[in-house]
Amino acid sequence: MTRFTSAVAPVKKKKKGRFFGLLGGGGDDKYEELTSTVAPGRDRVLFEEAATQVRKGNHETGRLLFSTIINTYPDSPFLPLAKLAIADSFYLEGTTASLVQAAQGYLDWLTFFPTDPLADDAMLKVAESEMRQMGLSDRDITHARKAEQRLKALLQQYPQTNLRPIVEDRLRESQESLAMHNLQVARFYYVRYETHKGGLKGSQSRLKEIVDKYPNFSLRDEVLFRLGTTFQQEEEPDEAAKYYQDLLRNFPNSDYADKAKEQLSIIGVPIPEPDPARRNVAPAERPGFMGNLMQQVIGKPDITVNTDGILIRKDKKDGTSDLIDEAIKYNGQLPSNVTPIAPVQRTTRQAPPGPSPRPATQNAIQPPPISPATPAPREIKP
Numbered sequence: 001m002t003r004f005t006s007a008v009a010p011v012k013k014k015k016k017g018r019f020f021g022l023l024g025g026g027g028d029d030k031y032e033e034l035t036s037t038v039a040p041g042r043d044r045v046l047f048e049e050a051a052t053q054v055r056k057g058n059h060e061t062g063r064l065l066f067s068t069i070i071n072t073y074p075d076s077p078f079l080p081l082a083k084l085a086i087a088d089s090f091y092l093e094g095t096t097a098s099l100v101q102a103a104q105g106y107l108d109w110l111t112f113f114p115t116d117p118l119a120d121d122a123m124l125k126v127a128e129s130e131m132r133q134m135g136l137s138d139r140d141i142t143h144a145r146k147a148e149q150r151l152k153a154l155l156q157q158y159p160q161t162n163l164r165p166i167v168e169d170r171l172r173e174s175q176e177s178l179a180m181h182n183l184q185v186a187r188f189y190y191v192r193y194e195t196h197k198g199g200l201k202g203s204q205s206r207l208k209e210i211v212d213k214y215p216n217f218s219l220r221d222e223v224l225f226r227l228g229t230t231f232q233q234e235e236e237p238d239e240a241a242k243y244y245q246d247l248l249r250n251f252p253n254s255d256y257a258d259k260a261k262e263q264l265s266i267i268g269v270p271i272p273e274p275d276p277a278r279r280n281v282a283p284a285e286r287p288g289f290m291g292n293l294m295q296q297v298i299g300k301p302d303i304t305v306n307t308d309g310i311l312i313r314k315d316k317k318d319g320t321s322d323l324i325d326e327a328i329k330y331n332g333q334l335p336s337n338v339t340p341i342a343p344v345q346r347t348t349r350q351a352p353p354g355p356s357p358r359p360a361t362q363n364a365i366q367p368p369p370i371s372p373a374t375p376a377p378r379e380i381k382p
Contacts, residue, residue, distance in 0.1 A: 035068045043069050043076040044331065050085065051324050054312055059089045059098075077332030081311060083109050084118065085324060088309030091125060096133060103129035117334075120161040121310045123154040127170060128305045137180035144177040172216055173303045179214035182206040183223060190226065193233070204230040211243075221247055221254035228263065241269040249275050 034046055050065035066082040066089075073079065087105030090098045106122040106129070113119060127150035133143040151171040155164065186206035192199035207227040210217055217223065228243035244260040244267075251257065252274035261271050308314050311324040326334055 031065075034065075035072075038072055043073040043078050044328070047078040047082060047332070048328050050082070051312065051328070054085070054089045054092065059093045063089050078327070079332075080109075080113060080116070081324070081327050081332065081334075083112070084122070085309075085311050087122070087125070088312045091129060091309050092307070092312060092314055094132070094307065099129045099132055118310055120154060120158045120163050123150065123157070124163055124167060124170070125310060127151045127154065127167075127174075131170065131174060131303055131305050132307075134174075134177060134303065137177045138184050141178060141181045144174050144181075147174040148178060169304065175214045175216070176218060177303075179210045179217040179223075180219070182210050183217075183219060186210075186223075186226060190230070200230055200233055204234075221251035221256050224251075225254075225256040225260055228260070232263065232267075237267045237269075241267050245269070245272045248272050250278050251281075252279060253281060 034042065034049070046065050046069050050062045050069075052062075053059075053065065054062035063086050066086050069076055069078055069082040076082075083105075087102050087109055090102035090105055093102075103126045106126045110119060110122050110126075116122075127147045130143045130147035130150060134147065135141075135143070137144075148171065151167050151174060154161065154167055155171075161167070183206070186203040189199035189203035189206065193203065204227065207223050207230065210220070210223045211227065214220075224243045224247040228240040228247070231237070231240035231243070241264060244264050247254060247260045248257060248264075249272050254260075264271050311322060311327070313322050323334060
């Protein structure tokens, strides 16, 4: 009996390193060499390769390369941005688990660099990480509430931030979801009251919370009318009249305006003139049946969130550069012409008389000298 002999050459075993199993096609040898030994200038190579891998969608590989800089090169000028880039990689990945990691990564970075020029950007990304996990207002509002808290904290901690218009827009969207949640609960309680199952006080408290906390709510006219109705049911006509009058002054074109006038006539209170500035304001557009149905199918609120990271953009176009490209170009530093002014952090100490803003050059990098061969930006220090 003839023994069968294979003519196939033996397979060469790949080196086992920290990236074994993550990279194929001979890549193990490349990353084994990069990560197993310490050499001058290798932190830059690691940083550049890590950025490339994150842009390709190889987020885990990129994070491991960034982590090698942090663990192996403690004095590297790339270290602060490597920490931030790890948080960016989670944010760009965008899954629910990754967004939780992204928020924690940005918070950890802020612990080390609270006065860095990018600190307010990091705080905004923490809030946006929560916003990207928000569900519809008739479901869990935990993420909307956390986003609101983060955005308020950003404005309190960095009152002079250049991001204020964006932060205020995000805050309005988060609060819109929170107010809508309260309105839906108030409607439910009022239906219970109408079917003699109680709930009037529950409805009233939710409506009052909206009036007190969310002045920009798009359905405020409905809230004012419903709140007036609850006080009428409690036989407090004077209190009810205040809310009907508020509605007619500020929302004269509301769908509830005629009903409010009717109730004021019953109470015997004069109908107020509308605020001239609000006379031509169109009533808020309420979502129709199909709009509500589509939102229920999608399961996500209609919010505006930037899905790019701070250093790395999600879809980088040819010919454009991210902040991380500038960091690579200037050996781990961001030149002052692309670095935001360091945000002024509010402290608990008593402020001296008169404003004393932080100099724009603090924590920012000086522009490189004229000769590109000898850039000398100042290091970012924690």
